[in-house]
Amino acid sequence: MTFRPLLLAAALLAAAAPGASAADLLTTGLRAPGAYDGSCLARAGGDGVVRREVVADANGLVQARLTGAAGDWDVAVFDAAGALVAGSAQRGTAELAEGFVRGGQALTVQACRRSGAAGEAQLSVQNVILPAAAPGKLALVRVSVPTAAAKELLLSLDLDMAEHGRPGFLDVLLHGDADRAALTRAGFTYDTLIGDVAASDRAALRAPMSPPDGTMPSGRVQYRRLAEFSEDMKKLVAENPTLVKPITLPLPTLEGRAVEGIEITENVGAADGKPVFLQLGVHHAREWPSAEMAMEWAFELVNTFKAGNERTVGLLRKARVIVVPIVNPDGFNLSRESIVDAGQAQVDPGFSYKRKNCRVTDGAIPAAGECGLDANRDKGTDPNRNYGGFWGGPGASRSANSDTYRGAGPFSEPETQNIRALVSTRQVMTLITNHTYSDLVLRPPGFAAGPVAPDEALLKDLGDKMAAENGYTSQKGYELYDTTGSTEDWSYFTTGGLGYTFEIGKLDNADGGAVAGAGFHPAYPYGVMNPWFGVNAPGGGNREAYYLALESTANEARHSVITGRGRPGATLRLQKTFSAQTNGGEDGPVTIQEGLTSTMSVPASGAFEWHANQSTRPLLVGSQTEAWTLVCTDAAGSVLGRSQLVIARGERKDVGNVCNGVTETATASAVPALTLKLGAVKTSRRAITARVTCSSACRLSARVAKGRRTVGRGSRSAGVRAVTLRVKLARGLARGAKLKLSISATGAGGARATALKTLKLKK
Ligand SMILES: [Zn+2]
Numbered sequence: 001m002t003f004r005p006l007l008l009a010a011a012l013l014a015a016a017a018p019g020a021s022a023a024d025l026l027t028t029g030l031r032a033p034g035a036y037d038g039s040c041l042a043r044a045g046g047d048g049v050v051r052r053e054v055v056a057d058a059n060g061l062v063q064a065r066l067t068g069a070a071g072d073w074d075v076a077v078f079d080a081a082g083a084l085v086a087g088s089a090q091r092g093t094a095e096l097a098e099g100f101v102r103g104g105q106a107l108t109v110q111a112c113r114r115s116g117a118a119g120e121a122q123l124s125v126q127n128v129i130l131p132a133a134a135p136g137k138l139a140l141v142r143v144s145v146p147t148a149a150a151k152e153l154l155l156s157l158d159l160d161m162a163e164h165g166r167p168g169f170l171d172v173l174l175h176g177d178a179d180r181a182a183l184t185r186a187g188f189t190y191d192t193l194i195g196d197v198a199a200s201d202r203a204a205l206r207a208p209m210s211p212p213d214g215t216m217p218s219g220r221v222q223y224r225r226l227a228e229f230s231e232d233m234k235k236l237v238a239e240n241p242t243l244v245k246p247i248t249l250p251l252p253t254l255e256g257r258a259v260e261g262i263e264i265t266e267n268v269g270a271a272d273g274k275p276v277f278l279q280l281g282v283h284h285a286r287e288w289p290s291a292e293m294a295m296e297w298a299f300e301l302v303n304t305f306k307a308g309n310e311r312t313v314g315l316l317r318k319a320r321v322i323v324v325p326i327v328n329p330d331g332f333n334l335s336r337e338s339i340v341d342a343g344q345a346q347v348d349p350g351f352s353y354k355r356k357n358c359r360v361t362d363g364a365i366p367a368a369g370e371c372g373l374d375a376n377r378d379k380g381t382d383p384n385r386n387y388g389g390f391w392g393g394p395g396a397s398r399s400a401n402s403d404t405y406r407g408a409g410p411f412s413e414p415e416t417q418n419i420r421a422l423v424s425t426r427q428v429m430t431l432i433t434n435h436t437y438s439d440l441v442l443r444p445p446g447f448a449a450g451p452v453a454p455d456e457a458l459l460k461d462l463g464d465k466m467a468a469e470n471g472y473t474s475q476k477g478y479e480l481y482d483t484t485g486s487t488e489d490w491s492y493f494t495t496g497g498l499g500y501t502f503e504i505g506k507l508d509n510a511d512g513g514a515v516a517g518a519g520f521h522p523a524y525p526y527g528v529m530n531p532w533f534g535v536n537a538p539g540g541g542n543r544e545a546y547y548l549a550l551e552s553t554a555n556e557a558r559h560s561v562i563t564g565r566g567r568p569g570a571t572l573r574l575q576k577t578f579s580a581q582t583n584g585g586e587d588g589p590v591t592i593q594e595g596l597t598s599t600m601s602v603p604a605s606g607a608f609e610w611h612a613n614q615s616t617r618p619l620l621v622g623s624q625t626e627a628w629t630l631v632c633t634d635a636a637g638s639v640l641g642r643s644q645l646v647i648a649r650g651e652r653k654d655v656g657n658v659c660n661g662v663t664e665t666a667t668a669s670a671v672p673a674l675t676l677k678l679g680a681v682k683t684s685r686r687a688i689t690a691r692v693t694c695s696s697a698c699r700l701s702a703r704v705a706k707g708r709r710t711v712g713r714g715s716r717s718a719g720v721r722a723v724t725l726r727v728k729l730a731r732g733l734a735r736g737a738k739l740k741l742s743i744s745a746t747g748a749g750g751a752r753a754t755a756l757k758t759l760k761l762k763k
Contacts, residue, residue: 022368025054025062026125032113040074040112041087041227048113052123058103060130061372062086065256066095066123071116075123076227078108086337087227090258091234091246093121097227098255098372099337101127128369137176138197138353140518141190142169143183148707149738150188155395155481157182158402160355160378163284163503164438164519165480173197173353173518175378197353197518204523214533217299222524223288226333229295229325233262236302243268243305244298247322249418253330254358254365259418261324264301266316271571273600273610274320276426277553279546280419280433281324283383283487285331285354288521289504290434292528294325297546311547318554322426328383328415330358334372335521353520355403356380357415362400362408381407383415384435385483388592389490393583393756394447395482406485410582410592423491424596427574427612430462430553431499432546433487436527437519438480438503439472441545446477446489449705449740449756454618455649459498462552466500466545471537477501484583494580494594496559496613496649498552504531504542561652562610562645566602566632566659570640573599573631574612579673580619581753589755591675602632602659614649620752632659674698674751678743679722683759687729688712688741693722694753698745702727705740718745729761737761 036048056062064086066075075095076087085107086099093116101107109125145151146168154170155161159179162171171193174180183190194200218232236244245268249259265274279298281291301321304312326332331354338351351374358371360379370376378401385396391410392398399405411417423431443459445451453459460474467474477483480503488499505519505527521527534541552558566572575597581589602608616626625646632641640659647653676698679691692700697719704712704727714727725743733739739761744754 021129023057023127023129024124025056025127026052026109026123028052028123030111030121030123032111032119032121034113035115036112037114039231040076040089040110040114041084041231043078043082043108044110044112050111052109052125054107054109054125056101056103056105056107057127058129059132060101061098061128061369062101062107063126063128063368064088064095064097064109064123065125066093066111066121068093068120068122072114073116073121074112074114074227076110076112078110080106084225087225089227089230089234090260091230091248092258094252094256094258096256098333126368128372130369130372130374139174139192140194140197141172141174141183141192143172143188143190144168145170151481153186154188157186158397158399158404159183160353160403161481162437162519163435163480164506170481171519194518201352201517204517214529216529216532217296217303220292220296220524220528223292223336223521223528224295225336226326226329229291230260232295232299233260236262236298240302240306242266243302243316245269249324250421251414251418253328253414255330255371257329259324259327259329259415261322262298263320263322264298264316265320266305266313268320271599271601272320273608274318275429275553275556275559275611276320276322277550278423278426278428278431279321279323280327280431280487282326282328282332283415283433284435285328285335285356286352286520287434287436288332288336288517289436289527289531290502291325291332293434293502293504293532293542294323296528296532297321297543298323300543315547315550315554319550321550322422322428324419324422327419328357330371331356331380351377353518354380356382356405357413359407359413362412378403381405381413383413384433384487385485386411386413386416387420387485387487387490388580388582388594389485389493390447390450391485391582391584391590393484394449394758396484404483410485410590419487420490423495423497424594425598427559427598428491428495428497429559429611429613430549431488431491431497432502432549433500434502434504436503436521437505439470439506440480440501440503441467441470441472441474442477442480442501442503443474444477444489444492444499446486447482447484448478449742450478450484450489451493451619453492455496455498458558462498462548463500466548469537469539469544469548470502470531470534470542471539472502493619494617495596496616496618498558500549502542502545556611556652557650559649560612560614560647562612562630562647562655563652564608564655565606565657566608567634567640568602568604568606569635570602570659571599571633572602572608572610572658573597573633574610574628575631576615576626576628578617578626579675581675581755583756588678589676589753591673612647615645615647624752630655630658674745674747674753676743676745676753676755678755678757681741681757681759683739683762685729685733685735685761688727688739688759690725690727690741690743691722692718692725692743692745692755693720694718694745694747696720696747698747698753700725700743700745702741702743704729705742706733706737711739733761735761
């Protein structure tokens with residue numbers, strides 16, 4: 001007998017994995033001789049629509065996948081009463097409709113050919129069987145954290161943190177007795193806000209909704225499901241082709257969905273060099289209002305532009321808005337569909353509290369339905385801890401089961417790679433990433449030991465003004481709690497574009513009784529309408545706050561403007577590459593390569609005006625500069641001209657004819673990449689010694705801090721061999737004191753790298 005270790009290992013793995021068993025209900029080719037000009041999310045007829053009947057084997061998920069054809073096809077699954085069970089209406093032909101079903105449930109699968117010449121598609125329908133989940137285990141509690149140390153200890157427990165806190169407390173979602181025991185063991189006291197979140201949700205769903213005070217721009221009165229976002233974006237594009245343009249981000253999700261967005265500006269098809277305002281929703285699956293805000297903002301702009309509103313018309317002449325309502329569609333769909341099922345109680349309604357993406361195992365694509373297993377609810381990477389900026393530092397977990405799991409590496413996930421690609425190929429002056437809940441406007445940095453933002457005054461000014469509209473508290477990100485690998489810490493320190501997190505809503509919005517969504521997605525009037533209009537807010541709510549963000553985007557005093565001349569129709573490219581270091585925690589920093597490249601076309605007049613971010617990253621300090629390289633190419637891609645340009649925020653520079661050979665309009669210091677590796681660190685009462693290596697000759701300087709107080713400094717030169725850096729400590733430090741060591745290295749041309757480590761003084 002031959003021993004086959006590989007096969008054996010595979011068999012063991014399969015046995016160990018919580019079984020995502022799936023039954024094939026149908027695999028078939030479909031033909032639709034005509035096209036159907038309407039929504040596939042309702043029962044439809046005609047020769048553009050094809051229907052098939054199936055019966056679900058068991059309780060679980062139904063997944064209907066469509067592939068293969070050209071044009072645009074959509075798919076939907078209905079129950080016997082005609083209610084939508086699952087739907088997918090993405091652009092193009094690849095569709096995945098997923099929803100919850102009962103065993104024995106009769107289903108109609110409907111495929112619609114919306115457009116395109118070819119009339120054929122492949123349909124496969126699967127039933128992913130989910131074991132029954134234990135009910136009533138989810139609770140929302142308010143944990144007392146009287147000191148910074150208590151806060152840090154709480155974060156280290158890897159519990160499911162809500163995004164709500166104020167001085168003295170943080171809200172936490174407990175997923176059962178083990179979580180409760182962890183709190184008690186660590187000595188925390190807490191108040192239970194909602195003892196059984198699932199039961200509270202069910203009650204709130206049955207309760208009559210308060211009539212809304214206003215009408216949302218789209219007219220919505222309840223949360224969209226995933227396919228409805230796709231349909232609304234398609235509709236805005238179809239009805240407003242010169243104002244709204246679709247975009248699909250480069251990577252599909254782990255479950256194979258496209259990540260969709262739209263761009264909005266006057267004459268949207270032009271490569272016009274306008275400044276960009278980027279609106280993001282749903283990094284976190286359960287935070288539904290964040291997607292609604294982004295989507296409604298798109299409707300708001302389109303409606304008011306078409307109505308001739310002077311303010312909107314003026315703004316959309318000057319600036320471009322990009323909206324990506326759902327960064328994490330896999331997670332969102334599970335969360336959103338789970339509540340549809342909540343009344344039937346055949347799946348754990350607690351699934352609507354899924355936070356992360358569908359990365360069940362590092363580096364692996366999940367099997368069909370694997371992400372929906374209750375046993376995998378706590379699996380996944382937190383997309384808002386996976387960005388490269390400071391990745392792996394405080395406030396992000398190394399544990400794959402933690403709700404703040406940072407992921408296998410910086411940008412390991414398609415969700416963050418997509419936003420990185422978008423921000424790196426546009427000139428994004430303002431980014432708002434919407435989350436729930438805490439009524440906060442957060443600005444960089446996201447962690448207390450992080451770099452000071454050189455634009456703090458500007459960041460604070462806009463943050464405060466937006467907060468004056470929505471009534472939120474404007475503060476630095478870390479004042480809620482430490483986070484690293486978050487969206488705006490990466491985008492701001494990498495590009496200079498201002499970045500904010502909105503934490504929308506608060507638990508006590510509801511007027512008593514059951515609180516659906518436990519603050520993450522309360523009933524629509526509380527979760528969306530009140531924050532949008534600013535009910536109980538001093539100003540005009542998030543609606544007005546977003547207008548301020550757009551006005552700031554259009555304000556050229558807050559970014560750079562490059563003017564010049566070139567051959568009409570030629571393509572201009574503004575580019576820059578550099579390496580950056582993550583924080584990396586105890587493994588030491590990881591070096592990542594960043595490349596920013598955006599383009600515009602020289603208009604027919606031959607004169608261009610390009611609104612860009614400053615050339616020097618905010619992470620660089622002092623007199624260091626970085627340059628943009630500006631390249632002009634003709635239609636065939638031949639380089640007609642190239643120049644280097646150093647430009648600051650608020651600066652306007654004319655670069656002359658950029659399609660006319662190589663020009664040097666400014667001398668940039670070419671900054672070579674520098675990396676810093678931190679080896680063994682030893683502590684004694686008198687000093688800290690660290691083994692440090694630079695990738696090329698560098699000057700090291702170290703600071704040790706206790707809280708905000710400096711308790712030691714040291715410096716020396718280093719090179720490609722490890723050196724020992726000694727930092728003498730101040731006298732009188734208590735045994736066991738918690739210290740932060742930060743080392744920064746400066747190399748040739750002012751290149752910088754930093755390393756951080758938290759230490760405890762020996763007892
Ligand atoms: Zn969030």
